Amino acid sequence: MSDFTHGFWPIYISVLTLASxxxxxxxxxxQTTRKLAPGEKPELMKHTxxxxxxxxxxxxxxxWLGLFYGTMVFAVVYLLLWPGLGxxxxxxxxxxxxxxxxxxxxxxxQxxxxxxxxxxxxxxxxAANPDARAIGRNxxxxxxxxxxxxDAAGARGFPNLTDGDWLYGGDPDTIRATITDGRSGMMPPMGEALGAQGTKEVANYVLSLAGRPHDAALADVGRPKFAENCAACHMPDGTGMQAMGSPNLTNNVWRYGGAEAAIIESITKGRNGVMPGIDQTLGTTSNKEAKLHLLTAYVYGLSQKQ
Ligand code: HEC
Ligand code: HEC
Incomplete structure (x- = not known):
C-alpha cells in the first residue's frame, strides 16, 4: 500500500535519498585517502x-570520520528495515x-x-452505574x-435523545434495536396532493394541535384534510405512531421546526431522516456487543434523570 499519487514520486525520492x-x-x-608519510609535516596554509x-x-x-561513516551506515540500515525509500x-x-x-x-x-x-x-x-455512564458517554x-x-440534545433534523419524547420508543429493547438496525423515517411529500392553499390550511391545523399561534379559520378547513391525509401515520389526534417513527405533532417538540414555514416545508417536500445502523456507526471496531450494550444504557439513562 502506498500513499503516492503517481508512480514517479517513489522513484524520485529513492534516487535522491540514495544519491545523497x-x-x-x-x-x-x-577528502581522507591521503595520509601523512612518516615524518611528513602537515601542509601549512598560506594565510595568517x-x-x-x-x-x-x-x-x-x-x-570524527568514524562518526560520519556511522551515520551513513545507520541511514542504510534504517532504510533497509523501515519504510523510507519510496x-x-x-x-x-x-x-x-x-x-x-x-x-x-x-x-x-485491557x-x-x-x-x-x-x-x-x-x-x-x-444505566445507573456512574462508571458505565462515563464509558457510555465517551x-x-x-x-x-x-x-x-x-450533549445528545440533537439539532435540526437530528432528534434530541434527552427529552423523553421518542420517535420509536425509549425502552431498552427499542433503543437497542434503533442503534443496531438504524432507522429511516419516511414522511412523503404531500404538496402536490394538497395544493399550496390546502397545505397552508393543514399546517395551521397542525399549529393548533401543538398549541401554537395559528389562523383558526384556516385550521378549521385543515382539520378534515388532516384526518384524510395525515391521520393514517400521525394518528387522528396527531400524537404520532412509534411503530413507523411518525412524530407526535401535539407536544410542540420539533425536529425540523415548528414555525408555519417549516411545517409547510415538511408537508410540501416530505422528510426522510436516516439513522445509520451499527455497521456504519461502530464500523469494524471490536467489543461491538459490549459497546452496543453500554450505548443502549447510556441513551436509556439520558432521559431517566429525575
Ligand atoms: C449520521 C447521523 C447519525 C448518527 C451518526 C447517529 N444517529 Fe441516531 N439518529 C439519527 C437520525 C436522523 C435519527 C432519526 C431517524 C428518523 O428520522 O427516523 C436518529 C434516531 C436515533 C434514535 C431514536 C430516537 C427516538 O426518538 O426514537 C436513537 C435512540 C439514536 N438515534 C441513537 C443513536 C446512537 C446511540 C448513535 C451512535 C451509536 C447514533 N444515534 C448515531 C442520526 C444519527
Ligand atoms: C406515510 C406516513 C406519513 C404521512 C401520510 C404523513 N406523515 Fe408527517 N411524518 C411522517 C414521518 C415518518 C415523519 C418523520 C420524518 C423523519 O423521520 O425525518 C413525519 C414528519 C412530519 C413533520 C415534521 C415534524 C418535526 O418534528 O419537525 C410534520 C410537521 C408532519 N410530518 C406533518 C404531516 C402532515 C401535516 C401530514 C398530512 C398532510 C403528514 N405529516 C403525513 C409520516 C407521515
Missing part, C-alpha cells in the same frame, strides 16, 4: 590571521496502520474484563455526537 548518501560517502573518501595565527591542513581526525515497505514490514492496530488490540484486551462485567448486567442496572462522543450533538 552515496554522494557524501564519495566526497568523504576523496591576527598576526601569528596559522592554519594547518591536517587529515580529519579518525573518531514505496519499499522495509524488511520489518512496519506500518503506521499496523502500529495503530496493535495499540487497539492492547486497549481491547477493556475486555471491564466490558465483561457490564455484559452480565441488564440495561437498567448499567462511546457516544466518538460514534454518535456528530449527529446528535455532544
Amino acid at each position: 548518501i552515496i554522494g557524501t560517502w564519495v566526497f568523504l573518501r576523496s 590571521w591576527d598576526g601569528d595565527l596559522q592554519d594547518l591542513n591536517n587529515p580529519l581526525p579518525r573518531w 514505496s519499499y515497505p522495509g524488511l520489518l514490514k512496519w506500518t503506521q496502520i499496523g502500529e495503530y492496530e496493535a495499540e487497539v488490540r492492547k486497549a481491547e484486551a 477493556f475486555q474484563p471491564v466490558y465483561a462485567g457490564f455484559m452480565q448486567q441488564d440495561v437498567v442496572t448499567v 462511546l457516544f462522543l466518538t460514534y454518535c455526537s456528530q449527529c446528535h450533538g455532544s
Whole structure:
C-alpha cells in the first residue's frame, strides 16, 4: 500500500535519498585517502590571521570520520528495515496502520474484563452505574455526537435523545434495536396532493394541535384534510405512531421546526431522516456487543434523570 499519487514520486525520492548518501560517502573518501608519510609535516596554509595565527591542513581526525561513516551506515540500515525509500515497505514490514492496530488490540484486551462485567448486567442496572455512564458517554462522543450533538440534545433534523419524547420508543429493547438496525423515517411529500392553499390550511391545523399561534379559520378547513391525509401515520389526534417513527405533532417538540414555514416545508417536500445502523456507526471496531450494550444504557439513562 502506498500513499503516492503517481508512480514517479517513489522513484524520485529513492534516487535522491540514495544519491545523497552515496554522494557524501564519495566526497568523504576523496577528502581522507591521503595520509601523512612518516615524518611528513602537515601542509601549512598560506594565510595568517591576527598576526601569528596559522592554519594547518591536517587529515580529519579518525573518531570524527568514524562518526560520519556511522551515520551513513545507520541511514542504510534504517532504510533497509523501515519504510523510507519510496514505496519499499522495509524488511520489518512496519506500518503506521499496523502500529495503530496493535495499540487497539492492547486497549481491547485491557477493556475486555471491564466490558465483561457490564455484559452480565441488564440495561437498567448499567444505566445507573456512574462508571458505565462515563464509558457510555465517551462511546457516544466518538460514534454518535456528530449527529446528535455532544450533549445528545440533537439539532435540526437530528432528534434530541434527552427529552423523553421518542420517535420509536425509549425502552431498552427499542433503543437497542434503533442503534443496531438504524432507522429511516419516511414522511412523503404531500404538496402536490394538497395544493399550496390546502397545505397552508393543514399546517395551521397542525399549529393548533401543538398549541401554537395559528389562523383558526384556516385550521378549521385543515382539520378534515388532516384526518384524510395525515391521520393514517400521525394518528387522528396527531400524537404520532412509534411503530413507523411518525412524530407526535401535539407536544410542540420539533425536529425540523415548528414555525408555519417549516411545517409547510415538511408537508410540501416530505422528510426522510436516516439513522445509520451499527455497521456504519461502530464500523469494524471490536467489543461491538459490549459497546452496543453500554450505548443502549447510556441513551436509556439520558432521559431517566429525575
Ligand atoms: C449520521 C447521523 C447519525 C448518527 C451518526 C447517529 N444517529 Fe441516531 N439518529 C439519527 C437520525 C436522523 C435519527 C432519526 C431517524 C428518523 O428520522 O427516523 C436518529 C434516531 C436515533 C434514535 C431514536 C430516537 C427516538 O426518538 O426514537 C436513537 C435512540 C439514536 N438515534 C441513537 C443513536 C446512537 C446511540 C448513535 C451512535 C451509536 C447514533 N444515534 C448515531 C442520526 C444519527
Ligand atoms: C406515510 C406516513 C406519513 C404521512 C401520510 C404523513 N406523515 Fe408527517 N411524518 C411522517 C414521518 C415518518 C415523519 C418523520 C420524518 C423523519 O423521520 O425525518 C413525519 C414528519 C412530519 C413533520 C415534521 C415534524 C418535526 O418534528 O419537525 C410534520 C410537521 C408532519 N410530518 C406533518 C404531516 C402532515 C401535516 C401530514 C398530512 C398532510 C403528514 N405529516 C403525513 C409520516 C407521515
